[in-house]
Amino acid sequence: MTFIFRELIKKKRDGDALTEDEIRWMISTYSKGEIPDYQMSAMLMAIYHSSMTKDEAVVLTDAMKNSGKVLDLSSIEKPKIDKHSTGGVGDKTSMILGPMAAAAGLAVPMMAGRGLGHTGGTLDKLEAIPGFNIEQSESRFKEILNEVGICIIGQSSEICPADKKLYALRDVTATVESIPLICASIMSKKLAEGIDGIVLDVKFGSGAFMKSLLEAKTLAQSLCDIGSGSGKKVTAVLSNMNQVLGRYVGNATEMLECIEILNNPKSHPKYFDTVELSIHLCAEMLLMAGVADSLDAGIKKAKQVLEDGSAFAVFEKMVKLQGGDLKGMPQPYEAYDYKAAKSGCIGEINPEKIGIAGIRLRAGREKTSDQIDPRSGFEVLVKIGDQVRAGDVLCKVFAKTPLEAEAAFDMLHDAFRIVADTIKPVDLIGERILSN
Ligand code: URA
DSSP: OOOOHHHHHHHHHTTOOOOHHHHHHHHHHHHTTOSOHHHHHHHHHHHHHHOOOHHHHHHHHHHHHTTSOOOOOTTOOSOBEEEEESOOSSOOTHHHHHHHHHHTTOBEEEEEOOOBTTBOOHHHHHTTSTTOOOOOOHHHHHHHHHHHSEEEEEOOSSSSHHHHHHHHHHHHTTOOOOHHHHHHHHHHHHHHTTOSEEEEEEEESTTSSBOSHHHHHHHHHHHHHHHHHTTOEEEEEEEEOSSOSSSEEESHHHHHHHHHHHHOGGGGGGGHHHHHHHHHHHHHHHHHHTSSSSHHHHHHHHHHHHHTSHHHHHHHHHHHHTTOOGGGOOOOOOEEEEEOSSOEEEEEEOHHHHHHHHHHTTSSOSSTTOOOOTTOEEEEOOOTTOEEOTTOEEEEEEOSSHHHHHHHHHHHTTTEEEESSOOOOOOOEEEEEEOO
């Protein structure tokens, strides 16, 4: 069966549902390179505006999953549990909790993504490590998983090729913030991984794709429905993205925060929120796998493997097996201080604006062909509720030139709001939604 793609775009643009045949044909034809990106961009924008029914989203997910191979990990005996985030700024938990979960006895087959919109991507961050290879053959992926308990790869021409292409296109066409597109992108990858279950970190707030808690809950429920409909265990944890997670934003910059957390427990106070969320999500993974019999027991185990160095040992081994060399880590560019214009309390931070300023510094992409600069980014020194004085440094900008730092400063003016009132710190971890 074939279709005229322009007519399908028109149908979706006008708010009608696509049929199962139309969706499957669209995904297989696009994956083969027979639909040009300019037409697919128009379709993505039509989906963004007209959305999709639940049935359409389920078919889209399945078609994307089946655009490549579905991995068979039945030869791996350990429970196979992954975690995925819906996207945030400074969110580097995968590189911390993945090794923690593996050190605690799980297999973590993780297919991650690149930067998306204003948010950073695990793959771009890992590629800041010289030599780190996110493309592994199926057999090598299994070998690494067997040897160290974790392997982090990207979508490829073999696994989830439809998401590889659509993800890159959504990144640069302002079509990310769509519940069916996010669900299909995340769940197609997760279902292709051959996992038993998945913990989802569903973010809400100004730095997330879902700005309101209500939208995030709807997204979480849709993700859970699609996962459980495919026989997987799913737990979604809602987390607050109204401020940058941890201190660093960027690629090498965020990796350095991960390495410091894994390698040096004494650095934890500075990175308290990155550590808290990593431990919490890891505990959910251990609970799902039956390795812990309660969330508290999972938290205890997660803390133990972080503090006794076993998570760092797993991380170092994973990096080595995936071709990386931690000794050659690129260092951030020279820091330019962005200072508070007045005294008061940090009332609001807008991580989306910080993420967009990062794109200007090439920490993210404006076009699909853009190369990431791993050395640029930010260190955000304040959290909501902190008291500051005029002239205090709010944020360090790591920029290649003073001119680039100046351009980033211009974009940071709206990113921090200082108020006279006292503001309470925000709660990081919210509600938990379980699949049926
Ligand atoms: N992560 C993904 O893999 N896809 C999205 O659309 C958002 C977050």
